[in-house]
Amino acid sequence: MSSSYLVALGSNQRHHSHGFPRDVVRVAMEELAALGKVTARSRVIATDPLGPARRCFANAALVLESEYDPPSLLKGLKQIERTFGRRQGRRWGDRVLDLDIVLWSGGVFAEPLLTIPHPEFRSRDFVLKPANEIAPAWRDPVTGLSVRQLCARV
Incomplete structure (x- = not known):
């Protein structure tokens, strides 16, 4: 049974082969197709640093149709982050790639x-x-x- 997920993407570090954060996010959007079917993609936007991060971020979102349940999708997202060079570190720090499940068609998990x-x-x-x-x-x-x-309230 397929589920829909809203996934947020972010980067604020250059990648040795993918380039600037904006390009990292675009390539990551393509890589997420390995976990299901990408049915919608936002533009990549520039945003200010958050918390201890020092560099501006490139952020985007996409909708993914996937056979994976939420924990399995999370594992897949973490694996993609690692292939992009993501290392565990402090919260909100600089990072090559951050992938988060924001919403799920199944509701609350x-x-x-x-x-x-x-x-x-x-x-x-x-x-x-x-x-x-x-x-x-x-x-x-x-x-x-x-x-x-929610967007109108922020």
Whole structure:
């Protein structure tokens, strides 16, 4: 049974073969097709650093149709991050690639390593702006608000 996922992508470090963060995000969007069918992609936008990160980010979102359940998809996303050179480090630090499951067609999911909806997405314009381009009618199963409504509040 296939599920739909809204996935957020971000980068603020250059990659040795993919180039600048904007290019890293674009290549990562292609790589995500290994986990299912990409049915929608936002533009890549530039955003200010968050927390201890020092460099500006490139951010985007996509909708992925996948046979994977949420924990399996998370494993796949983490594997893609590692192939791009992502290393575990401090929260919100500089990174080559960050991939997050924001929303899932199955509603709410909660395990120690994964919470859907993403706990902080409602206050992050760098997630909501790209998401609003491709999935404005998707609803947050916790608040009942659409991505469009959440984006208007940020």
